[in-house]
Amino acid sequence: MKKRRVLMELRDVWRTYTLRKGTEVNALRGLSLKIYQGEMVAIIGPSGSGKSSAMYIIGALDKPTKGKAFLKGQDITRFHQNHLAMMRRREIGFVFQSYNLIPEYTAVQNVWMPLLFEDVPKDEREARAKKILTDLGLGHRLDHKPPEMSGGEQQRVAIARALINNPKVILGDEPTGNVDTKTGEEIIAILKKLHKKGKTVILVTHDPRIASHCQRKIHIIDGKVSQKGGKK
Amino acid sequence: MLKDYFALAVQSMRHRHIRSWLTMLGIVVGVAAIVSLIALGQGLENSINEEFEKIGVDFITIMPGSSGGVPGMGFGAAKLEDGDVRVIERIKEVDIVSPMMTSVEKVTYGNEERYTYVSGMVADDVVDMYFNKKAYQIVEGRVPRATDRWKAIAGYKVSKDFFGKALKPGAKVEIKERDFKIVGIMEEIGNSQDDTQFLIALEDAKIIYDREDYDVIMVVPKKGQDAEEVAEKIKKELEDYRDEEDFQVFTSKQMLESFNSVLGIVQVILVGVAAISLIVGGIGIMNSMYTSVLERTKEIGILKAIGATNNHILSIFLVEAGMMGAGGGIVGVLIGMGIGKIVEIAAVEALGTTYLKVCFGPELIAFSIGFAFVVGCLSGLLPARNAANMDPVMALRYE
């Protein structure tokens, strides 16, 4: 294996959720992993194993309760939340299983929302959103709202939104989980194309067929990387 | 990029339009009440001040009865008579001393009867005090003359629709069973009491009323004299003469001032009540924003995931709350203007007064909408902070 640059690293990360009653749930229990620049990697594991929790930390949306998380060598656990928000805008694009589009906004609006937070003027926002949507084959759905679109179309809008700021990393949390196999294949094809163009793609899934598209798999069980899945 | 946040707020309000309207209703009511009350109060003050300016502010009015604090509200059986007039005339600073009698009497024109104010006055004094100064004008016929007997000047409304048919100079009316010939019509003054009155000679009034005491004595000080000082002097002289302070002396300036201060107090109370409804409206916005923040928890999580900072989220909700306030303010101003205008028209129709003229200054409109916007923002502050401080992961997992 070629020696590649580490883009992200989790080092002995614990994430403990405290329930209202005071009970604590350890979603991550000492998770350590590395993501290399430009790779397409799958994070797999059974339901409740902590994949989404890991994803949120990798995506700078959440901080570990214990342990460290690095992005391009910087320890993001020390960053102010505004700084984390900026990193999410510029470095990371999220794609979720349930699309997570805003139902009252049109496709174009949903896609340019991240640019609004970058203070990009409206005309430029719209032009860029339309271009990406059209590239993803949604030229005929620009002014449709999510409830008026199919699951596959909605997920492509979500991918367009993830791409609008030209981030280096695409994080997909079961992006094919809500669509049929054929549409799932289409979405994977889009993600593979992005990977070919140099983006780092991280996919959370429990579907082995989806995982088989990735060069590398990280198995998570009980909030830790399972060794049986191979070296980390 | 604040413009974009406004556009998003409008979109969100339209999305939830029924709730948005209901939320704005509280502000609408408060602002409408404030705008109409201030506009009417301001208008009333303006027309009263105008009226006083017209006749001048250096009149002194003497009325029988002891003061109840408010000028013109005297009570009691004390009478002002010729002796009092002579006492005042002896004061060297006074120019005109004009006794008057006023009473509501039956007036017959043709075969129609009406009850209205009939005032007996000294013709030359009236001409000097009002008509020569152009305070009031005769629109038809002529001014009263000292030699006039059994002649009358009629108010503007009398000549129009007070009786079934119009009344012109030369017409004959019967006042308290005596014939009077109309010689002049006064211009419109704006309140029904003045516009439906009849002015007759003081001697004639004494005969038909069968009494010698006066209801009011008007005094005009000599040029250059301070009305207030002259009023004090009159008060002292009359007190010496009558041995008792069973009369009131006030200048028209004092009358105007006390009127304005009463009006001011009434206005402050009314606007205060209206302001409370604005606070209630603000609470309505707060309630609605809390609901909205809860409903949109997932949306907040999404926005944070795609890179919104706490301040971005705060702006989104704060602008929406402010817009809700401003929107309610705009609608409230329009409704308030409508209410004011309706009251103005109703006042003319029902009370015959044109004093209640609404006055919508641009400051009033701008201030009302601005204030409603601020109320909206303040009400939205806590809910918006709740939204901004949400944990992104928790918000995202919220279903």
Ligand SMILES: Nc1ncnc2c1ncn2[C@@H]1O[C@H](COP(=O)(O)OP(=O)(O)OP(=O)(O)O)[C@@H](O)[C@H]1O
């Ligand atoms: N907000 C929370 N409060 C308490 N416990 C939580 C919370 N979020 C997740 N958990 C728990 O943490 C564990 C890991 O959750 P997570 O969502 O990361 O799993 P996952 O691997 O993504 O599962 P799935 O495949 O079902 O999406 C689970 O046991 C879950 O119940």
Ligand SMILES: [Mg+2]
């Ligand atoms: Mg999950």
